[in-house]
Structure formats: structure tokens, C-alpha cells
Amino acid sequence: MAFQILLNVFLGFMWMFLTGSYEPVAFLKGYLFGLLIIFTFRRFFDSRFYLLRAVAVINLLFIFIKELILANIGVLKVLLKPKLDFRPGIFAYPTVLKEDWEIMVLSNLITLTPGTLVVDVSPDNKILYIHAIDIEDAKETIDSIKNTFEKAIMEVSR
């Protein structure tokens, strides 16, 4: 992915030198034409066309912000209830992600999800230990949410 971006920047510079105008607009124009060239020759690269990955990263960022707002509403509901009748607990969550940065992003996402907080990661990076504020009703919804998170992260790293 980084190689494709570097190639695109080189193509932008190439366009600047070919036209002889050294303005940011000329670079931008060349960058857009380079994007078209890279899209045309995408079958010669090992990884995917890099714009798809950039879209996946932006998608992940929006998931982060949405979950942060939902988590705050969830905490508000728990806190302002007159009775403390939730049932907390720690459960193990086996993850399929491999890379360190993927685990880091996933556990940050889980920490910002309503009602869950990562307490520990097992040394072989296979299991996350998650403290849930209300373990009964949360379990299924949490699993479904986390399947979408893992899917979004794998979309970036694929």
C-alpha cells in the first residue's frame, strides 16, 4: 500500500516536471492522473488498489466516533438509574486477528464500546479478557458488534 502511494506521489512530481509549472494545483492534477494510471495497472500490484483501503480506514474512524457517543449514552443510563442492579463480570473473547496493531485497534474499539472494557490480553494474542458492566443482556449484542469491528479491521488489513 505504501509503495502505491509513493508511486502516485512520484507520478504527481512527474506531471509537474512535464508541464513545467510548480504549483500545488499542478501536483494535485498530476496526482489525480497518477491515481487513474495506478487504477488501470492495479493487476500488477500484490495488494489491493490503495484507495479502497483508505476508504476502509475512514469507515473505521466513523465507527470509532459512533461507538464513543453510544458508549457515553450507555454509561449515563447505568449511572443515573436509582438502583445499582447491573451484574458485572469478566468474560473471555477469542479473536481471529493476528497482528499487534490489529489487536490494539480492536481493544481500543472494545474499550470505547458501550459497557465493555478490556482488562487483559493473553500472551499469545489469541484471547481478550473483557470486563462487561452488564454481562447477561450484553453478551450476544456484544458478540455481534465485535464481529462487525473485526470485519472492519480485516477490511483495512486485507
Add this chain to the structure above:
Amino acid sequence: MNEIANIAIIVLILIGAFLSLVAAYGVIRLPDIYTRNHAASKSATLGVMSILLGTLLFFYVKDGFFNSRVLLGIVFVFMTSPVAGHLIARAAYNSGVKLWDKSVQDDLKQAPHIKQSGSKEH
């Protein structure tokens, strides 16, 4: 345009202050360190972020001055605060702080990498 921006700034700063208040209230009210951590790491993050966002908008609308350092501050708070919550919970668990009495499940106790004898009364 200016009126809309003013209303947005007022709403952002009030929401931020309210969420910070709720975080403080949660730290007082909740029973054990893990549930307190939920309140502190979530509400305080969004509270500080929306106060900073309101500040950014205020100086942009009033003076036309875009303060990029405030934007960086938002990004840094967003990245570091869940990690801090995670580390505090982990340190508490490893030094043997007990869960709340009404906790129903503790899978971490059976985990092979946790020392069995290390837990003590807090």
C-alpha cells in the same frame, strides 16, 4: 451562520461539562474499580473532546484563527485515554484487587498466565 455556530459552541461546551460531571459522579457512586473505570474512561474522553471542539470552533468563528494544536489535543486524548483505562484495569487485576461482590463471572481467574496465589485482600 454566526448564530448557528454560537449555538453549536454552547451545546458542545455544555455537553462536555455535563459529561465530565457525570464521570466524576460515576467515580463516586459505582462500587468497584472496574466499573468506575467504565465511567472515567468513556465519559471523560468524550467530555474533554467536546469541550476542546467547542474551543476550536469558538476561536475560529470569533477571530478566524484555526488553532491546530487544539485539534492535535483532541486526537491525542482520543488515542491515549482508552489505553490508560485498559492499563489501570490490568494493573488493578494483576495486583489482586477484587471484583464487586455481585459480579457473576470471572474467566480471567482460570487464565493460564495469571498467577493463582498472587491475589490478596484489598
